Amino acid sequence: MKTIFDAKLLVVDDEPEIINLLKTILQQAGFSQVISAENCRQARALFALEKPHGVIFDVTLPDGDGFSLMQELRQQSNVPMLFLSARDEDENRLMGLGLGADDYITKPFLPRELVLRLSGILRRVYQPLLTQSQTDDTLVLGTVTVHFNSGIVKTPTGEKTLTAKEHALLKKLWENQGHIVTADSLCRSAWDDDLYGYENTLMVHIRRLREKIEVDPSQPRYLLTVRGMGYKLIGETRA
Amino acid sequence: MKTIFDAKLLVVDDEPEIINLLKTILQQAGFSQVISAENCRQARALFALEKPHGVIFDVTLPDGDGFSLMQELRQQSNVPMLFLSARDEDENRLMGLGLGADDYITKPFLPRELVLRLSGILRRVYQPLLTQSQTDDTLVLGTVTVHFNSGIVKTPTGEKTLTAKEHALLKKLWENQGHIVTADSLCRSAWDDDLYGYENTLMVHIRRLREKIEVDPSQPRYLLTVRGMGYKLIGETRA
């Protein structure tokens, strides 16, 4: 079982043995960052602090019910949230899904099914629909072409390859081609953890990217700065 | 039940009564474009021809099994695919999910649950794209067009870009298009802190905005002053 990426997960359940079971299952599946909360209060705090990539809720909690908690967090965030509950009545499933949960799994459950469902949802959310980039793999910027999946940049003078960060940044910019992308948004898509002092780190990476894709990095024609707002990429895509 | 958009759906099942049932359920839920196939061959052809936004498979089909069919189509496309099957054994669910299905629903099923699960998946997959193009608005002011997300203003004589403040002000005015926006309200949406002495600062910014979007900034036709009250933007928006 290979997960798409090592997502940080929050498990909310009041039974320690369930939490431990889930941690074991998830860690075996490749999720090394599993944090847990035993009640609503803890869950709210951890959610705000840790910004997990996904949340698994039990419905019955000591200081409130999982439905309300989920609804509350859903208003703040669009991250995957799913219920894991012993309550398997139809109304409960409908309630959970109706409130915006991505899945509702009933106990007892198959560990592998949980992992498959969770991974599927994470993949959907964090791997933006690929149909675009699968077919349109090549970015044309004047005399420079970027083959995205391979990370190869072809210029009149030679070939370069993109580093991981450059690739991540260009990807985000490309996905929003022609639109302004805020510095914050770029950082969040290229760095997992919060990047302290990114004001400058990002700039340096933008500079490096420009050195690879621009004819004259100091006079950018494609990767443009929008002062006070962010950056934007202009160019054409072809098959 | 409101669906996020009227997705075109393909239903693959060999029992006509199930197909009819699904069509009824889905149409009631707001999906008006439901097409169907009774076997693998038909499904392949329709999939290629119609390019549906989502597919619902039965596992047992007369000329092959749904698993192989799904796997085959999945290789071509990333659209949401889910199984609806009477086979509720663990191995089948794991198989379906493992092959990349977005969900595996067992018969008998609750119509509402099917719709909720399907809508959730469609939302996850298509919403990012929709919001992008929805917000990709263009403001038309006579011969001048403003592309908001890119911050580009196109005039007969050339192209200009908006600064952050201009962008913020125009945004507020645009949101209240045709209505008077007070100076105070404009300031609060464009400045974080209270702007001391903004009476003039705002005017200067309005002037600068007019220089970019008006043909004759001194004789404004779109960004109008309403003496003693504020400003108002008139113009048409198009997709």
Add this chain to the structure above:
DNA sequence: ATCAAAATTAAGGTAATTGTAAGGCCGGAG
């Protein structure tokens, strides 16, 4: 363990954007 490549940090420099101020214009009230 070692080395090369990549990522981050730091600091000084620069210019576009923004803020300020001062004088001018114009319509409405008296």
Add this chain to the structure above:
DNA sequence: CTCCGGCCTTACAATTACCTTAATTTTGAT
């Protein structure tokens, strides 16, 4: 007609967001 208040206009000053280079740390491969 004249005055006043609200708005316009322009030029200039200040700020801050961004650029650039280089040194340092981290990462990853061998």
